Amino acid sequence: xxxxxxxxxxxxxxxxxxxxxxxxxxxxxxxxxxxxxxxxxxxxxxxxxxxxxxxxxxxxxxxxxxxxxxxxxxxxxxxxxxxxxxxxxxxxxxxxxxxxxxxxxxxxxxxxxxxxxxxxxxxxxxxxxxxxxxxxxxxxxxxxxxxxxxxxxxxxxxxxxxxxxxxxxxxxxxxxxxxxxxxxxxxxxxxxxxxxxxxxxxxxxxxxxxxxxxxxxxxxxxxxxxxxxxxxxxxxxxxxxxxxxxxxxxxxxxxxxxxxxxxxxxxxxxxxxxxxxxxxxxxxxxxxxxxxxxxxxxxxxxxxxxxxxxxxxxxxxxxxxxxxxxxxxxxxxxxxxxxxxxxxxxxxxxxxxxxxxxxxxxxxxxxxxxxxxxxxxxxxxxxxxxx
Numbered sequence: 261x262x263x264x265x266x267x268x269x270x271x272x273x274x275x276x277x278x279x280x281x282x283x284x285x286x287x288x289x290x291x292x293x294x295x296x297x298x299x300x301x302x303x304x305x306x307x308x309x310x311x312x313x314x315x316x317x318x319x320x321x322x323x324x325x326x327x328x329x330x331x332x333x334x335x336x337x338x339x340x341x342x343x344x345x346x347x348x349x350x351x352x353x354x355x356x357x358x359x360x361x362x363x364x365x366x367x368x369x370x371x372x373x374x375x376x377x378x379x380x381x382x383x384x385x386x387x388x389x390x391x392x393x394x395x396x397x398x399x400x401x402x403x404x405x406x407x408x409x410x411x412x413x414x415x416x417x418x419x420x421x422x423x424x425x426x427x428x429x430x431x432x433x434x435x436x437x438x439x440x441x442x443x444x445x446x447x448x449x450x451x452x453x454x455x456x457x458x459x460x461x462x463x464x465x466x467x468x469x470x471x472x473x474x475x476x477x478x479x480x481x482x483x484x485x486x487x488x489x490x491x492x493x494x495x496x497x498x499x500x501x502x503x504x505x506x507x508x509x510x511x512x513x514x515x516x517x518x519x520x521x522x523x524x525x526x527x528x529x530x531x532x533x534x535x536x537x538x539x540x541x542x543x544x545x546x547x548x549x550x551x552x553x554x555x556x557x558x559x560x561x562x563x564x565x566x567x568x569x570x571x572x573x574x575x576x577x578x579x580x581x582x583x584x585x586x587x588x589x590x591x592x593x594x595x596x597x598x599x600x601x602x603x604x605x606x607x608x609x610x611x612x613x614x615x616x617x618x619x620x621x622x623x624x625x626x627x628x629x630x631x632x633x634x635x636x637x638x639x640x641x642x643x644x645x646x647x
Contacts, residue, residue: 413431
């Protein structure tokens with residue numbers, strides 16, 4: 261029998277060892293492979309950190325450019341979302357309608373007075389429930405200017421909302437001679453009163469008169485406003501205690517009328533009755549022209565999604581999207597320039613045995629760390645703005 265040479269024995273031993281290693285690798289536990297992958301991830305993170313530290317200006321440029329673009333788009337989307345898609349937090353907002361007069365060219369539309377609002381409720385059966393509210397009213401609370409609304413006592417009752425703290429206005433608060441009170445919005449309570457729970461029941465000087473804070477509204481209640489809730493709501497009867505308001509009395513103050521139609525009454529039927537009532541009122545008051553140009557508009561706390569509104573806001577989406585696209589293009593150019601600079605490094609790593617997948621993955625991981633930071637920051641900003 262021939263004796264195997266030493267070279268043949270070493271060759272057989274090498275093959276046997278390679279086979280054993282392959283078998284042990286195939287039988288390696290899952291946690292071992294996970295540990296190897298985790299170790300590779302740690303090395304990639306260290307490499308990414310070193311790369312960012314070697315070029316801090318480029319990293320800062322990428323972060324600022326993409327961060328500003330994402331922040332701008334998130335802010336615009338939040339604003340347009342609240343204006344177009346988010347109805348106010350009231351009971352059945354789709355049932356609320358407002359009576360308005362179309363704006364003529366260079367002519368401010370005429371509004372109702374409180375006396376006309378009360379006559380409308382007495383003379384017609386159009387509304388199951390309705391309230392009146394003024395436009396912006398500026399008042400000085402403890403020497404600081406605030407913006408609010410004067411409303412009838414049934415304002416919160418018709419909307420079907422309750423106070424988060426304290427209570428809401430009632431019809432008795434709107435009677436002549438009642439104690440002046442007001443209700444704060446959640447935004448004003450947080451920003452101007454530092455979320456102090458003791459503010460309810462406390463009296464503040466408003467335009468020289470003492471008003472008691474009786475409640476704070478929930479966070480998501482806007483009072484049918486498009487963007488943000490006013491600072492406060494006060495009874496309409498307290499207008500005589502606000503000396504700087506332009507109107508001279510509670511009966512003559514100009515108001516907006518909003519309500520819920522009677523069940524089973526269509527908008528066309530309600531509008532026909534309102535037009536007939538308004539024309540008769542104009543004749544009785546001896547007006548030169550009948551004020552019969554009335555319209556019913558939805559008042560759910562968001563802009564009506566009409567073709568005109570879409571045509572107005574669609575360019576905004578494209579404009580801010582274009583800004584983000586330009587920012588991303590600038591970042592792409594910067595990354596391409598950095599890849600040209602790193603050609604020598606990539607060539608050395610390939611010559612030392614690094615795989616092409618490894619060389620491609622690590623720069624991608626470097627950018628992913630930056631996108632992760634930007635994503636968390638943008639998400640946090642969007643959540644704060646949407647509250």
